[in-house]
Amino acid sequence: MGIVLRSMKRLNGQVSDIVIDEGKIAAIVPPGTGEGEVVAEGGYVSSGWIDMHVHAFPTFKPYGDAIDEIGVKQGVTTIVDAGSCGADRIGELREAGRRSVTRLLAFLNVSRIGLARIDELSRPEWIDEAAVREAALAYPDFIVGLKARISRSVVKELGIEPLRLARQFSAATGLPLMVHIGSGPPAIGDVMALLARGDIVTHYLNGKANNLFDAQGRPLPALTDAVARGVHLDVGHGSASFSFRVAEQARAAGVPPHTISTDIYERNRLEGPVFSLADVMSKFLDLGYGLREVVGAVTVNAAAWLGRPELAELSVGGDANLTVFEVKQGGKRLTDSEGETRTASTYIQAKGAVIHGSYFAC
Incomplete structure (x- = not known):
């Protein structure tokens, strides 16, 4: 049995479970239906x-x-x-x-x-x-x-x-x-x-x-x-x-x-x-x-x-090479190389990565 990324939102707006087995994407199925060990739930997924x-x-x-x-x-x-x-x-x-x-x-x-x-x-x-x-x-x-x-x-x-x-x-x-x-x-x-x-x-x-x-x-x-x-x-x-x-x-x-x-x-x-x-x-x-x-x-x-x-692929049969992340709301201070600081109301936060068939939490 493989691992599952549960209820992941892709950049096209679709929400799915992604099932990973032996380093490959074994299935992309409706949310809540993927079988295996759930290692991450919610948020976005990309290659x-x-x-x-x-x-x-x-x-x-x-x-x-x-x-x-x-x-x-x-x-x-x-x-x-x-x-x-x-x-x-x-x-x-x-x-x-x-x-x-x-x-x-x-x-x-x-x-x-x-x-x-x-x-x-x-x-x-x-x-x-x-x-x-x-x-x-x-x-x-x-x-x-x-x-x-x-x-x-x-x-x-x-x-x-x-x-x-x-x-x-x-x-x-x-x-x-x-x-x-x-x-x-x-x-x-x-x-x-x-x-x-x-x-x-x-x-x-x-x-x-x-x-x-x-x-x-x-x-x-x-x-x-x-x-x-x-x-x-x-x-x-x-x-x-x-x-x-x-x-x-x-x-x-x-x-x-x-x-x-x-x-x-x-x-x-x-x-x-x-x-x-x-x-x-x-x-x-x-x-x-x-x-x-x-x-x-x-x-x-x-x-x-x-x-x-x-x-850059994210498809059934392809290698499971994935990043799981969130798009969060709230003030985050961001500074450039010249010392200028801005407060972002929306920002990206990495949650984990899948490579070589395993999930690594951030």
């Missing part, structure tokens, strides 16, 4: 949430966290480490993922040292094409792309050159880029010009001077041109990269995120302003996005970019 930007290599303090702490314990079934490790240590991250419940994928930092230092793209000898190629060949089912953090404190005197090299490595490996943007130089226009269809720009809603919106809140041509050619927009909230003000400008201009992600690690999980994927999702509800849009940005959209549409 498992995917966080496209986390840091899950705790060795690199303070920019790391335990995989399951930012995964199933927060209702997230799949996390994608965003370049914590380069070629030198990506194998260690892969092995840690195998020991965890949460599904772990990764972007490979184009610097072989990864986040062992936070100026990892400041020395040419660390940007090693042979090492990138070797790692990409060694872990093809684990590495989903290449990560380059292109901001002043990371690249220093090398300027835009690390991104030019990353573009070459992308062509050599067939892997897309995730590019972190922040304080310049390099100028944001120069960074965006090097991004191609299928690449990701993360931190696109940051409030720094070198951001993607002008003084009147209008998207720069560099942003609109990038979107037109198929560049993917990711939130990557983090400790310094999400502004309510800029997010409002983006919504008003019709430039929504393709994926909502946290850039979470231990400190900003425990002390804020990130706390959890649910909290970051709640900020977008408060900005006026609909529930389906918000959940879609951590399920369907993320799974599509990963080329793993099965991660």
Whole structure:
């Protein structure tokens, strides 16, 4: 006998019992009729949430966290480490993922040292094409792309050159880029010009001077041109990269995120302003996005970019990869990366996750 999620509301409004057996969705039946051990009752259910930007290599303090702490314990079934490790240590991250419940994928930092230092793209000898190629060949089912953090404190005197090299490595490996943007130089226009269809720009809603919106809140041509050619927009909230003000400008201009992600690690999980994927999702509800849009940005959209549409399925016979959550009413304080705090009247709270045939309560 399997387990049952009782009286779960799906995003299409239907309320059903979901019966799970041997890791699969065995049945979706009228509420109250599913047979098995009831492990959760009431609330919403979706395919498992995917966080496209986390840091899950705790060795690199303070920019790391335990995989399951930012995964199933927060209702997230799949996390994608965003370049914590380069070629030198990506194998260690892969092995840690195998020991965890949460599904772990990764972007490979184009610097072989990864986040062992936070100026990892400041020395040419660390940007090693042979090492990138070797790692990409060694872990093809684990590495989903290449990560380059292109901001002043990371690249220093090398300027835009690390991104030019990353573009070459992308062509050599067939892997897309995730590019972190922040304080310049390099100028944001120069960074965006090097991004191609299928690449990701993360931190696109940051409030720094070198951001993607002008003084009147209008998207720069560099942003609109990038979107037109198929560049993917990711939130990557983090400790310094999400502004309510800029997010409002983006919504008003019709430039929504393709994926909502946290850039979470231990400190900003425990002390804020990130706390959890649910909290970051709640900020977008408060900005006026609909529930389906918000959940879609951590399920369907993320799974599509990963080329793993099965991660967004919720159907009989499919893998039981699910998130159970509530949409709650009441004042919840939400703070952006610039210290602005708002009180949301409606917010999302994770209740649990189903993965590998088991239910994990949050």
